[in-house]
Every structure is written in structure tokens, then in C-alpha cells.
Amino acid sequence: MAESKNLAPTEISGSARPGRRAVYGEAARKLLLRPEATSVAALLILFAVFSLLSPDLFPTQQTYISVMAVAAELGIVSIGVTLLMIGGHFDLSVGAVLGLTSYVAIELMRDAHLWPIVAAPAAIAVGAALGAVNGALVVRFRIHSFVVTLGTMLIWRGVVIALTGGFPIMVSIPPLFRDVMSGPLLFGFRLSMVWFFAVGVLGTFVLTRTRFGNWIQARGQNEQAARNLGVPVDAVTIVLFMITSALGALAGVIQVARFASVDALRGEGMELQAVAVTVIGGTLLSGGYGSAIGTMLGAVTFGAIQVGLVLAGAPGHFFRTLTGLIVVAAVILNTSVARRMARSRPLGGFRRGNAETDAALAQGSTIVGSEAAKRGALAAETGSESLG
């Protein structure tokens, strides 16, 4: 007892900075609480395993290029799905939107003879409009988005099949357009990767640093509270659906530039892959919490599985099985995120200041021995870095 009393002041005044173990411990704790933790782990393990399985083929630049090519298109779709899922909704129609908008882009170029620079934004605008239909149906009739988008998925897929007649439609793509959307970039990486990163960064910014992002999260967690506080919940929902479908259309345009064609089944299955990627990326299926960065990592994980299994010479069905296993594991890990957060507390020395200490700090008072001053000293050391 006496010893600890003597120690206390030196601990405060001498080294308000917590010990090294506490620093690392706290850093590790914060990292594990991040939604991205699961996808980082999955990615590291997969890269290690595939590199061991095919040491000559997997850890090569060509492989990374292939992985990123798969990840980019799926990733762009998934980031939209992520924002939507954080907002508490699902979009099963995004694959069909991708197919339909690809068709629109090709028709505008082939029959209307529009330049790609006009056709591509037009296709994305059509995507946004299709998303607005989803959103309006969900908001107006208060039907679960799962059911609404299941319906629109079937409708729009039917439209694509009818319009294409079931045959692939080809178009000649100007090389410049192809290069800008998905051409080889530095070191052979496709430009779609740049679009992917841009969308990912933008998604992260929107989610964490804008009013709209705050509203998305609030909508996903407690719709009624958000509504009572004046958040335009319905508008948020509709805009979210528009973003999701517009990003689906962007991925569609990238695929059109790459393949110079569209077929009746373009984008089929992508809606569920995007959900899988989002879940691997740490977004809660129940909504309210998630990360666009995690989804980017999830998309890369997906690409790594797809390419890695081929290189390892595994039979084709392994892809689905392994993806499925990872999705289930990710969900199990992620559903405990909220619980882990509830249980865990910051390690010693990392608590941020309270009003009292703030007041003490503002006055510049450092009364040695007073509770407030102790906390104030700690807050001064640790609070500043966590605030910044």
C-alpha cells in the first residue's frame, strides 16, 4: 500500500507516457477491434498458404496483377453494397443492374453512335436511376429491401435477356477508352485498380468524415432515433440505393471496356459475391457498422482465392467451397465485434479526459495529487494523440 502511494506521483509526473507493453497492447487491442481485422488475417493466411502451395507461380507480379483485376471490378460493386449494408439494407439487384447498364452503354455506343465519354456516364446515370427505383419502393411501401431487390433483380435480368435475345452483343471500343477504364497501367496493373482505389478512398471518406456517413451509420443502427433527431432517413436510403447501383454500373462500364461485349448473364452472381466480400471485410450483416477499407481487403481476398486455387491446380468447385468457408468464419468473427467492443476497455493510461480534466487543462492548473490533475496529465499526454 505505502509503496504504491509513493509510486503514484512519480508515475504521473515522471512518465505520464505508459510503458512500452501498454502501448503495444493498446495498439493491438485497437487493431483487433477494427472491422478490417478479419480480412487482414484472411488475406495474410491465404497469401502464405498459396505461396507455399505454388511457390513458383503465386508470389509473382503476374499473379498480383490477376488478383487485382478480379478484385477491382468486384470491389467497386462491393463498396456500394457495403455502404448500403451499413445503412441497414441489401441490394440483390446490383448484378442485374450491372448487366442492364452494360447493355445500355453498348447500345449507346453501337446504335446511337455516342462517344464512350458520353455513353459511360449515361450508363452510370441509368444505374443511379434504377437504384432510385429500388430505394423509392423500399421507402414508399416499407418492404424489406431484400424482397424489393430480389424482385427488381429478376425484372432487370429478364429485361437484359429479352433485349440481348440471349446472344452476346459486341461493340468496337476505342483503345483510349479501354485503356482509361481497364488498360494496363504501371508495371502491368490494370487501370481498373485505380478506379477501385479511388472508389474505396471516397467510400471511406464519406463513411467516416461526412454528415451523410454519420447518417448512414445511424440509419443502420437505430432508424427511429435517427428519424427523431431530424435525419432525413428516407432520403438517405434512396441515395444509398442510387450509389450502390451507380457503382454497379461503373463496374459494368469497366467490363464493357475490357470485353467489348455484353451477354445476357453479365454480372449474374455478383450480388451475392459482393455480400460475401462485404462480410469478409468486417461489415455487420445487421448493419450500422463496417468499413470500406475492409471491403477492399475482402475483394482482394476474393481475388486471391480465385487466382490462387487455379495456380494451385485445385478443381474448380474448390473456389466456392473455400469462399464459403471464409465467409462463414468471417461472420462468426465479426458478429462478436459488437460484443467485444462492449466488453473491452482501454488499457491503463489510455483513457481520454473528461469534462473536469478539460476544465483543469483549460485553466492550466496542475495541482499535484488531485484526481483531476492526474487524469489531466494523462489526458494531455494521450488525449492529444488520439484526438489528432
Place this chain on the structure above:
Amino acid sequence: MTDAAGSHTEQSAPAGRNGQRNAREPRRPIEPIPHDGRPVIEAINISKAFGATTALVDVSLRAYAGRVLALLGDNGAGKSTLIKILSGVFPPDQGDLRFCGKPVRFANPAEARQLGIATVFQDLAVCELLSVTRNVVLGREPMKGVGPFKWLDMKRADEMARSALLQLGVRWERGLDERGVNISGGERQSLAIARAMFFGSTLLILDEPTSALAVRQAGKVLEHILAARDQGQAVILITHNFRHALSVADDLTVLAQGKVAAHFRRDEIEHDELTDLVARIS
């Protein structure tokens, strides 16, 4: 308990030895409270029916600045319908609302909120996975940026959250980045009240703020109600708990079967009379 408002705690903590003493002795003066005779909100002969079910019949009520009106009544007496009308969730079938003397008609809750009517619904106050700061500023986020490019000013948001809590006298021991799941029921109510007061409400409506709380936490929330009153807000408190109502209210209105069954000033009634009365009429 160490707060300046400690004197209220005695009354508000319902753990009192016997109710009569609690109700009689340390009574707060009622007359000195500023009371200019003009109600902040006035409901005049409000009626509301849902299909064949009549929820409210000719209900009138007034809430004054710097006074707490307790709305009592059994389940189904029409309390929630009445506050939903007051906070703009739906309009009355008949009757008028007056806000600061002017007739008003709310199309939605946002319009009511713009006038300064803040309603704290029972369990709907906090988003569980948002931080304290983000919860406080939700819907009124401070922004910074250039031209059309605007983003959240988190530093100012933290300041706003801190001063909102400070204004209510809440000593927030933990970080403002604490998420909603880690916040107790009492703290949630405090947060919601702090938020409502900080953003300049003139009428604070609280729906059963103490019903899910432990005794100590309930005491805290009642203190906050008194703090809001002392800052000149009109407060309408919906509660089942007569003791809580009597410990903070200046006026009491009892609803039964959609009608105003009784109306008292606090000094006109004691706990036992109130219990008897409500038992008799509902």
C-alpha cells in the same frame, strides 16, 4: 451525489423511508418559479381516434417555461398519443395546438423540432455503435470545408458534445469516443436530455425516462430534468411512477381513458391522495 444538485437527490431518490415524509417536508417552493402566465405549448380540446378506437377526447393541457408538467395515467390512457401529437408525429383530429401563443400545425416531427420541441422517446435515444460525440451531434453535425466540399468537423463535434454534457452537469468519466453499447440506460437518457438542451429546445418532452432505470440512475435523470427546468425550459414528463412525478413536477395532469381526469398543482396533492385518485379513476 457530490454534485451541486445534490439537494434534489433527496427528493428524487424514491428509496425514501416512507412516501409521506418524502412528499411533505422538503418541498420546493413553487411560487417563486418564473411563470409569466403564457404557456410555451398549449393543447386545446384535442381529440384523436384511430379507426374505431378513441384515443383522446377534448384534452387540454398547458406547459410553462421553467415548470415541469407530469403527465400521469394508466397504460392506454392516451399519454403517448398526446405527446406524439405535441411532437408532430401525427396531427390531432380536432382541437388546436398553440406554441408560444401562436397556433401551429406540424406536418412532421422535424417541424416541431425546428420550433424547439425536443422529444426523448423511451428506448430510442442512442445509436449503439456510434460514439458519444457522434450521437450528440447526430442530425446537426458541424461541418467545415471549402465551397461545396464539406466534411465533419470532429474537433468541434467533440467540443459540442463536451459542452452539452457539461451544461447538464454530467461528469463524463470516459472518452467521448465511447460507443453507445457501453453506455448505461441512465447515461443514455442523460445524453439525450443533454443533446436536446444543448440544441436549444424550449419544450422538452420525456417519455418514461426513468422506467427502465435503477434507483440511482433514475435519481440522476430526475436531477437533469430539474436542471433543464432551472434553465427555463418547459418540461413534460410522462411517467408511471408517482413518486418520480411528485419529486420534480410543478403541475400534474392525470389522463384516464383519453380524457383529462384531474389536474393539480404540486402543492395541492400528496402521494397517497394521488395514488388513491389514480386507482379510482383508471
